[in-house]
Amino acid sequence: MDTYRQENMSKNVDQETRTPNWSAGAGYIDGKFMPIAEAKIPVTDWAYRRSDVVYDVVSVWDGVFFRLDDHIARFRRSMNRYKFNIKETDEEIRTILHKLMALSGLRNAYVAMDCLRGQAAPGVRSPVKARNYLSCHAVPFSTLVPQDKIERGIHMMVSSIPRIPHACVDATAKNFHWGDLNLSMFEADEKGADYPVLLDLEGNVTEGPGFNVFTVTNGVVATPDYNMLEGVSRASAMDICAELNIPFEVRKVSVAELRDADEIFVSSTAGGVIGVSRIDGRILNNDRPGPISEKIRETYWQKRLAGWHGEPVNYELE
Structure with a gap:
């Protein structure tokens, strides 16, 4: 077996067997949970190329969400205003945010929910035809100023x-x-x-x-x-x-x-x-x-x- 194949097989084994590190935060993208370091979006998505995203952020302090209902309701209004449609219901979004906190174990956190415009078929320029999806993450809380x-x-x-x-x-x-x-x-x-x-x-x-x-x-x-x-x-x-x-x-x-x-x-x-x-x-x-x-x-x-x-x-x- 050549050296190139051995090195890549070794990398694959390491990736499959290592214990996920959630200490820096947790992410959820399009139906999947992952450590925050692995949370990525494609550079060809219109969310990135056109800043075509709506979002909201809720804080957690000492293990307690603050006004979570209000943040989820505003997030839904923002999605409706900019014509986004995702499969997750408001209650499913709530559960996702709780699970991100459980996976990370954070007590004080900044918890974001984003709705992103993906891509349409090749050659299609209209956002009407683009797929939409949900991305959320929880990271340690940080203030506006120290x-x-x-x-x-x-x-x-x-x-x-x-x-x-x-x-x-x-x-x-x-x-x-x-x-x-x-x-x-x-x-x-x-x-x-x-x-x-x-x-x-x-x-x-x-x-x-x-x-x-x-x-x-x-x-x-x-x-x-x-x-x-x-x-x-x-x-x-x-x-x-x-x-x-x-x-x-x-x-x-x-x-x-x-x-x-x-x-x-x-x-x-x-x-x-x-x-x-x-x-x-x-x-x-x-x-x-x-x-x-x-x-x-x-x-x-x-x-x-x-x-x-x-x-x-x-x-x-x-």
Whole structure:
């Protein structure tokens, strides 16, 4: 037997007999589970070539999903908006996410569900004819910014890159059209800020890369009502404001209002509620998150740790 065949047979035996390593996370692609390192999609799929994907992300903390029903419902709305159709039902998606957590054994995790456009027959260009499929994965939880920046507050800047207009791309359906968001993050890095916030073409605040934006002026919290993702964490912040009797408004927020606000905070699955301490170099609240922002943040985590909107992971799934 030649050396080439021996080496390849040895590789095949190793691949068949080795114990899967789930410690870095777990993946599910088109009906199959696998360690996250083995989760891959074809480079010829339109999901990759055209950014033709909708997705959602739910967090797990201390073995408990947060608002899983809301995330799955939004994921289904996003699929419907962009005309995706997959075989898995919502309950089957729920079971898949639980099994990913069981396989990985993670206690704190970032759990994504993606619907991808595959390929159509050779020579066919229409997405109507392309196959759709589900990809999900669970990896260790990571926050929008590290803990030290959470404590001192995010340094934010207003980007010169406008948000893609709603008439072109519906941001309420969570999607992979991140060209504007990515360019704005390069700009923020060049200007020494942690994150940018993007405006619409009329100069009103929309959102940042992966988070919703809130202002606090004279004790009143406000957040934009258009051309941004209607975040699940955003809804949580609104619920907390109602519980704490903090006045709250959902409406247009101008860039002038943002820059002149008493406080600013953001909300994201990747960290919950996080305060802002600078906007375009202007220092807020002695260079720390403001008191209302911190109260909302503290309440968010107190409620989560007490089981608010929680669904314990079924680690017994095999």
